[in-house]
Amino acid sequence: MPAHPAYIGGMNSLEGQFLVAMPDMADERFAESVILVVGHGDEGAMGLVVNHELANLRFADILDELDLGDPDAVIRLPDSIRERAVMRGGPVEKGRGFVLHSGDYHSGNTYRVAEDVGLTATLDILKAMAFGPAPRSALFALGCCGWGAGQLEDEIGANGWLTVPFSRELLFETPVDQRYEKALASLHITRATLSTEAGHG
DSSP states (O other): OOOOSOEETTEEOOTTOEEEEOTTOSOGGGTTOEEEEEEEETTEEEEEEOSOEEEEEEHHHHHHHTTOSOHHHHHHSOHHHHTOEEEEOOSEEEEEEEEEEETTOOOTTOEEEETTEEEEOSHHHHHHHHHSSOOSSEEEEEEEEEEETTHHHHHHHTTSEEEEOOOHIIIIISOGGGHHHHHHHTTTOOTTTOOTTOOOO
């Protein structure tokens, strides 16, 4: 019988689950972060912050910068596409783009993260988001989060993070500024009730 989910260093793989920063998170880069773990194994882990937008940067800026499409065509795109938020995915590889999207889009470079959610980090997904055929749901982030072997397990053991089961609604449908509270609420807790001594989920 296959061992799934994978068992790593005494803990099940968290791939496809959310990490939610404890209120006393010492690293300010991750304060009040909700992170989707997109990879977790013996070598370490990788995730994308899904609730912090990059200020003053929109999807149209990325299209312009990467020269994806005729400038006139980019200008004619509807505001719903041009003004799409760009997430601050994490402090690693800040110049690299990652797209979490619904399973209706798939290229040869798409990695399946969770049920009906893929990760694509190539230009074809950006073109599809802009000019079609676009995935039903998508979230674009610059940068990612990375942990070395055993590092994430240690941080969870030290009560740095809570773990929250995957929720498509939290990832794609909840307003960005409400995702932290919504993630806590899914564990039946709030900022007020969460103390620094709380155990991890």
